Amino acid sequence: MSRRHLTRSEREQLELFRALPGNLAPRDAQDLMAYPFFSLAKTHRITPIDYRMNDIAIRVEAVPEHGMATIWDADVLIWAASQIVEARDAGLRTSRLMAATPYEILTFIGRGVSARDYHRLKAALDRLQSTTVATTLRQTSERRMHRFSWINEWTERADAHGHADGIDLIVPDWFYRAVLDDALVLTIDREYFALTGGLERWLYRIVRKHAGRQRAGWRFDLRHLYAKSASLSPFKRFAFELRDIARRQPLPGYRVAVECDRTGRELLVFAPGTLSTGACGQPVDGVVPSGTQDRVPSGTGIACYQEPGAVFSAGNSVTCEPPNLDSNQEESNSSDVGRDADRWKTADGSRR
Template structure:
């Protein structure tokens, strides 16, 4: 590591937060959980995310050379948030300037520690630094847009023999303040890191933020979920993904049910035993079709890709049941309750038709 720093480096003006070897409970930042900030694909994305709901805007831009930061890259931010909260809980001072070893980070997020993983970590840090975010979230009394990158700068410390001894990075002020403010942080299940699909990881964060531990869960219109995801897929393909995931039930601590109300398709997210305990579910190769004919309650005999439909089958009853309305813990919600169809009870729902309608803890 060089013995001197350029005066332009933020690290010259910040005290280092030296990460210990402790394994803290995992925390995620609420704003990142409910709005589209990351690419959901491992393939290089350069098309920007442009999201707006009422007075909230999120714009994410990538450079062609590196592509947009992915939801797997966001593991670095989850780890950083967890370290900050744990340190402050223990009365320690924290800083945006992190000093740590790659071994600490990779171990905490459930990855191997070989040469390939170190190389992938450096690629993730590069994407986090090169991705530019502009948002009006948390703008306070006066409207304003803040622009930043997920990491302001980073550096690795290498011996003459080529061995990596440590790393440093500086977090943006916007993210750091959102973590220090405990009301903007939620615990997450360590099983999150075992989710392999980008859409599944994103959906878990949505579930944890909105359904939380509410006994009655939360419901979203499929088009609203699509807008919140920032996905590059077509709406119809996105809906297929939701149906396939609802059959597989891969989310730790949550169960998913599809329902149709007055012709509108909803995904209902329910806490499993009112906790976020890990849940292991077998994968069912039969997936719900996107064909939806006159009778929408059909299930496809298509292969596990889910992109074609052949023989129609009735949807299992468990996917159609809806529980009673729960209005607890909805202080942040601009709730609109959709009138249910006959013989169906209601649950909190979010719709994109009149802006963003979010809630839950």
């Protein structure tokens, strides 16, 4: 083997893939949706994530200079996944070496395009590159850890006048192979990018991964959700914020509620649907018929001719469909899914 071949950079070995134009459907990698890989806070986090469940181990580490990659930084990976899947489906050659303008990335993920937004994008790329991940996910046959960074390297391109006009970045092989596997990618709602809270964003991805399009939805024990989030907040604060999300219903395409089982354990319940179409009667104006010649204010944010129905049925009985069909086969076969869904206990305590 020649000395020149030994010293070739990774960039020199990869063919450049130019980002596709147009408003592509956003795609997300299921592994990134189901497990704790990112900080949920906008504050500087250097505390590692150390998650273990059965045969799955995840260790995420940050450097003090940049801090851990956040769930907002992960939008860049959603952009990358969407580009790779779109190109593959169109029969085009894809590559881990991707080229785009900051404008293309920022507009896809719903950000502004000012100088400040551009500098924030560069800071996100720095965090994605400096954050390291070690995991056994998709390494189960070998029981070995795969270590990588979310971006192997990134480079600014400049025009003839020295002004930045593009970005080249290299995504890791672990991520690239997951995106190319149809079973490991899901389309997400574009309204996801409008969610401002880290916990809201994380919860949407968990809900989209597990509830999918099943009418019966999915259930999670709050304590187990807390472990899967890798949040640094105390559990009481975490549970309070989940209850607040259930009150506000901000997740696009899904309804969420907090219920208690017969033992008093709190469960987060979620299913496809929206309150504006499924829980309310016929929508009307901000006033309703009063029974006289005059119309009076309805007194509610969403006016209805009838009382809004409950998001979920009341009571402690739980009847559910089989596990989420959108889950990838690897996770569906693991005991982690059984723990997530608590094996769908029925009212008499038996397991389905």
